Amino acid sequence: GENVEQHPSTLSVQEGDSAVIKCTYSDSASNYFPWYKQELGKRPQLIIDIRSNVGEKKDQRIAVTLNKTAKHFSLHITETQPEDSAVYFCAASSQGGSEKLVFGKGMKLTVNP
Amino acid sequence: ETGVTQTPRHLVMGMTNKKSLKCEQHLGHNAMYWYKQSAKKPLELMFVYNFKEQTENNSVPSRFSPECPNSSHLFLHLHTLQPEDSALYLCASSPATALSGNTIYFGEGSWLTVV
Numbered sequence: 001g002e003n004v005e006q007h008p009s010t011l012s013v014q015e016g017d018s019a020v021i022k023c024t025y026s027d028s029a030s031n032y033f034p035w036y037k038q039e040l041g042k043r044p045q046l047i048i049d050i051r052s053n054v055g056e057k058k059d060q061r062i063a064v065t066l067n068k069t070a071k072h073f074s075l076h077i078t079e080t081q082p083e084d085s086a087v088y089f090c091a092a093s094s095q096g097g098s099e100k101l102v103f104g105k106g107m108k109l110t111v112n113p
Numbered sequence: 114e115t116g117v118t119q120t121p122r123h124l125v126m127g128m129t130n131k132k133s134l135k136c137e138q139h140l141g142h143n144a145m146y147w148y149k150q151s152a153k154k155p156l157e158l159m160f161v162y163n164f165k166e167q168t169e170n171n172s173v174p175s176r177f178s179p180e181c182p183n184s185s186h187l188f189l190h191l192h193t194l195q196p197e198d199s200a201l202y203l204c205a206s207s208p209a210t211a212l213s214g215n216t217i218y219f220g221e222g223s224w225l226t227v228v
Contacts (some may be wrong), residue, residue: 014198043154043203062222089156092120100146100169101217 001025006104013080014112023090030092032084033066033073034101038085047088048075067098080111095100116140119204119222125226126194134165134189134223136204144207145187146217151200162187194227201225 003026013019024032034049036070050057050064050073057064061080066073073092076085091101126132128191138145139156161169162181175200180191187204201224220222 036219043221045219046216049216087155100158100161102158106155 002092002102004032004090004102006085006107007025008089008107009105010108012110012112014032016079017080017111018029019077019080019084019109019111020086021090021109022072023074023087023092023104024070025092025102026071026091028068028071032093033064034064035075036089036103037086038089038106045090051093068079070101077109080109084109085111087111114151117204117206117218119202119220120221122214123224123226124193125228127228128196129196130194131190131192133191134202134204134225136189136220138185138187138204138206138218138220140206140208140216140218142206142208143184144217145181145184146205146207147177147187147189148203148205148219150203150222156203160189161199186202193224194225196227199226 031052036044038044063076087106090104093101149157160179166189180188201222203222205217
């Protein structure tokens with residue numbers, strides 16, 4: 001089955017800096033890669049996703065890149081703000097049907113003012 | 114705000130108690146999920162239901178018993194739990210169609226403490 005590894009497990013940056021979170025996956029059949037943000041005491045929420053037919057997707061200050069050959073994908077956050085502080089989860093799955101999402105272990109991002 | 118609602122939000126139960134967690138989704142989705150979130154395993158899939166049929170049981174102990182009477186409702190029945198079962202239990206739903214993919218939407222979670 002799919003195995004998703006996420007690193008680093010924690011990251012601390014200064015406000016305004018960029019942050020990068022990296023994930024690798026094992027199943028070459030996986031073709032859907034969402035990222036979730038979980039603020040303290042709240043539910044995980046989808047912030048961006050990418051499908052395997054594209055290599056990069058951007059939404060304002062966040063972007064995700066996918067390298068299918070190397071089986072890794074990354075989340076990039078630019079101009080970080082204190083409200084970006086949260087735990088970020090990557091996930092991978094095959095699209096369609098009821099195939100399950102497999103999540104990484106999460107990365108705690110702290111943005112210091 | 115969320116289309117997935119869970120009750121109760123907080124539950125404290127003894128090891129001999131029987132209780133249930135309830136989840137309802139208002140998104141017209143076909144699949145529903147139970148996840149367990151703890152410090153050891155941040156997002157651990159427990160059960161998947163697709164069109165009311167259980168399609169995944171991720172080696173969950175029998176003291177957790179799911180029930181899905183229809184595509185909008187999901188229950189997790191709890192009995193003779195152990196203190197290590199204390200965690201946040203997240204319900205989620207997804208369209209689960211070939212076009213919509215597997216984007217899942219989480220509820221706010223039920224904080225369970227077993228004493």
